[in-house]
Amino acid sequence: MKLITRFEAASHTTAELQGLYREAFNALAAAPRGSQEQRNALASFNNVRRELATRRLGF
Structure with missing residues (x-):
């Protein structure tokens, strides 16, 4: 999976972020455990999750 940064996540709509969240979770x-792909997927998952949380809080 391609790494999704916080900056990139902020440029997506909430609906798009929900799709990316699912995609990152599945990736x-x-x-494979310990792979670069796993690290990218985990970082992307967290970045999308944080952006969604920020939007729910209204910041």
């Missing part, structure tokens, strides 16, 4: 589950 994380499928990636």
Whole structure:
């Protein structure tokens, strides 16, 4: 999975972020343990999750 940065996540709509969240979760589950792919998926998952949380809080 391509790494999704916080800056990139902020440029997406909430609906798009929800799709990316699901995509990152699935990539994380499928990636080999300890691989670069797993690290990218985990970082992307967290970045999308944080952006969604920020929007829910209204910042």
